[in-house]
Amino acid sequence: MISVLDLFSIAAIAGGCFFYLAGTVGLLRFPDAYTRLHALTKADNLGLALVVIGLLPQMSGLLAAAKLVLVWLLVLLSSAAVAQLIARSARRQGGGQ
Amino acid sequence: MRLRCRRGRAMAEFLLSAAAFVVLMVAAGLVRVARGPGRAERMMAAQLLGTGAIGALLLFAVATGEAAVLDVALTLALLSAFASIAFVKFALRQDQAPDDAEDAA
Numbered sequence: 001m002i003s004v005l006d007l008f009s010i011a012a013i014a015g016g017c018f019f020y021l022a023g024t025v026g027l028l029r030f031p032d033a034y035t036r037l038h039a040l041t042k043a044d045n046l047g048l049a050l051v052v053i054g055l056l057p058q059m060s061g062l063l064a065a066a067k068l069v070l071v072w073l074l075v076l077l078s079s080a081a082v083a084q085l086i087a088r089s090a091r092r093q094g095g096g097q
Numbered sequence: 098m099r100l101r102c103r104r105g106r107a108m109a110e111f112l113l114s115a116a117a118f119v120v121l122m123v124a125a126g127l128v129r130v131a132r133g134p135g136r137a138e139r140m141m142a143a144q145l146l147g148t149g150a151i152g153a154l155l156l157f158a159v160a161t162g163e164a165a166v167l168d169v170a171l172t173l174a175l176l177s178a179f180a181s182i183a184f185v186k187f188a189l190r191q192d193q194a195p196d197d198a199e200d201a202a
Contacts, residue, residue: 013156020123023126027126033135033141036129040141048148048152051156068155071171078175082144082181085181085186086140
């Protein structure tokens, strides 16, 4: 028997896997540093977000669920900062390509 | 310590295969480290490794029910942020050192 929550989890995690695939394909196929950065930082964070949202219904303790959300927020914050830093250093090195 | 979660056996297998898929995607993304061309691209592949490994670890933690793996993911989130920031601050800055000196003069 598959419950509605399990179905939600499967859909969200499958969506997350798709965005991880999109991020990797973007990193490999896009032509210059800025577009690669765009694919990496946006698509991968969305993938992680969907994975976390999909895992939340599987937890029964509030503490562990809060820890999942904490990991996600930390990654969001750090990757936003790192994306700016990498883009700036790529621009200083001469327009990405 | 066991993680309290309500997933069944089939769900655990689905979570494990999703984790394997994410790890596979990260491994494919690491080709960018070899191809370059710039240091920024190599750093981006390291960033991909961080995000993908955190996602895979979260999936693995819930699939196996090991609470400690969640802490590993949390630590990796902190470490990958600091690794990227340190790289940008020091390794990439080395190319700019002469320019900075001229600006200061």
